Amino acid sequence: MRERTLGSKVFDTANHIVLLIVGIVTVLPFLYVISGSLVSSEELLTKKIVLFPTHISWDAYRYIFATKVIYSSLLNSIFITVVGTLINLLLTTLMAYPLAKRTLRGRNKLMLLIVFTMLFNGGMIPTYLVVKSMGLLDTYWSLWLPSAISAFNLILLRNFFQQLPESLEESAKIDGCNELGILYKIVVPLSLPAMATFALFYAVYYWNSYFTAVLYINKSNLWPIQVWLQQIVLLSAGGFTDANALSEVVVPPESIKYAVIVVAAIPVLLLYPFLQKHFAKGVLLGSVKG
Amino acid sequence: MRLVSDMKREKLLYLMLLPGLLFFVLFKYLPMLGVVIAFQDYQPFAGILHSPWVGLKHFHRFFMDPDFWMLFKNTLLLAVYNLLFFFPLPIILALMLNEVRKHFFKRFVQTIIYIPHFISWVVVAGLTYTMLTTEGGIVNEALASLGADKVNFLLSTDWFRTLITSQAIWKETGWGTIIFLAALAGVDQQLYEAARMDGASRWQQLWSVTFPAIRTTIVLLLILRLGSFLDTGFEQIFLMLNSGNRDVGEVFDTYVYTTGLQNAQFSYSTAVGVFKSVVSLILVISANGLAKRFGEEGVY
Secondary structure, three states: OOOHHHHHHHHHHHHHHHHHHHHHHHHHHHHHHHHHHEEOOOHHHHHOOOOOOEEEOHHHHHHHHHHHHHHHHHHHHHHHHHHHHHHHHHHHHHHHHHHOOOOOOOOHHHHHHHHHHHHHHHHHHHHHHHHOOOOOOOOOOHHHHHHOOOHHHHHHHHHHHOOHHHHHHHHHHOOOOOOOOOOHHHHHHEEEEEEHHHHHHHHHHHOOOOOOHHOOOOHHHHOOHHHHHHHHHOOOOOOOOOOOOOOHHHHHHHHHHHHHHHHHHHHHHHHHHHHHHHHHOOOHHHHHOO | OHHHHHHHHHHHHHHHHHHHHHHHHHHHHHHHHHHHHHHOOOOOOOHHHHOOEEOOOHHHHHHHHHHHHHHHHHHHHHHHHHHHHHHHHHHHHHHHHHOOOOOHHHHHHHHHHHHHHHHHHHHHHHHHHHHOOOOOOOOHHHHHHHHOOOOOHHHHHHHHHHHHHHHHHHHHHHHHHHHHHHHHHHOOOOHHHHHHHHHOOOOHHHHHHHHHHHHHHHHHHHHHHHOOOOOHHHHHHHHHOOOOOHHHHHHHHHHHHHHHHHHHHHHHHHHHHHHHHHHHHOOOOOHHHHHHHHOOOOOO
């Protein structure tokens, strides 16, 4: 047994306390908006600061889900996220597989071209002009296509494919499988944990993406929830209250803002345990170098 | 016979590359060619092929503009703030987590501090606004109940850099610990054993055994940071900018958006973007050279 000196004990206690404070500071803003969205208007009137509401009221959520805008923008966000993630996974996998072949001619030149895009890019305006000239403005293709492959993820997935045993592919080849068949039947099933990680990271990217929608999409009925969140909370736009909203309940405007923030953040928080499981395994970290 | 089947195989591989290649050509390399409009008076109807060439006119205008020094100062200050106040924190936090012996507690803290990394900047800006507003925000209500004056954090030029830096600290410090924790996991436990035998205290162990294990990671990340020194986080700043704090908040990236897309000065704002990209590229290349000189692997 290791003996513990007094100094060592003081060190440990202080360390634990500081870490606990760091943890509390991290969750406090979440706690604040969640309780703010659940507080009733009466309680908000009597008390200025409410961290733990005595009476939980779902009025703010009833209110925002009764407005057409929030409901449809949530559906938009789900659609953008699901389709976008599938496109990105498909394109990234299709490209990573040939690049993982050491025998592929021109492979190093291609890798150089890909790495260079991580160091230098045309910037916002030229990219905007390309998207515009392709007629993608005001369609979701403008959100999906310009970010269809992340060069960084592509390189990570290629490295992952490279370390798979070649003997498996050889046997499939003898069985008469072509490259597409090998990818679909052998490589992808073997890489499921890595693919799941990339799927989650792409999904979080799409759910959170905000500025691309501001840049490329002018029609407000196509906006994702993140853009509406900015309109409602930061610009205090009242325009989202429409005739469908419940007019008989009185909901404090602050509570509505809090509820919109919670709704925009909750899907990521639900995905988080899965995300954590994967990055904790080091799927990403182990392959960063290589 | 063998050769034919090999070529067939290769053909299929190239076919699989095609969609991705098309993506890189259309959305990465075409915009790179598009930067030539920085040297033109680009007119949307004439297009790149028929717009008049004007040489360095836009660059000249930009360097002569008083805005240039404002943007330069704002970008530089935010980057320095980030380097001084944000950069050391993940290192300290990782060292602290590494000292925790109770596995459950360590996992618990880690689980919590990684969360903000996955939250969108819009939500972070939303949290900041609702907490700091003078109309019922928790911070100002607390100030008022203590008898202090309310502070308009969101519109103030004095608080802008503090706000931006604090947001970055809250969102990314926890996530930043991962790379250091990975390096620390590789430390040979026998080294601690030996240090204890020699009577080293916890502080001495921390300083002589743990810290050297992450020194190369620190140098590498510092160099990477220098390479992306001018990347101040567009979305974050864009969301926190308003008429009150524009004088200290406008940086190169946001300026490109406001002049380029809101005022439709495509050529001028592209010139600003090109200036920033070129400076960044030079920084990355020299940072990488620096890394190699220090005997590190370099980043690319």
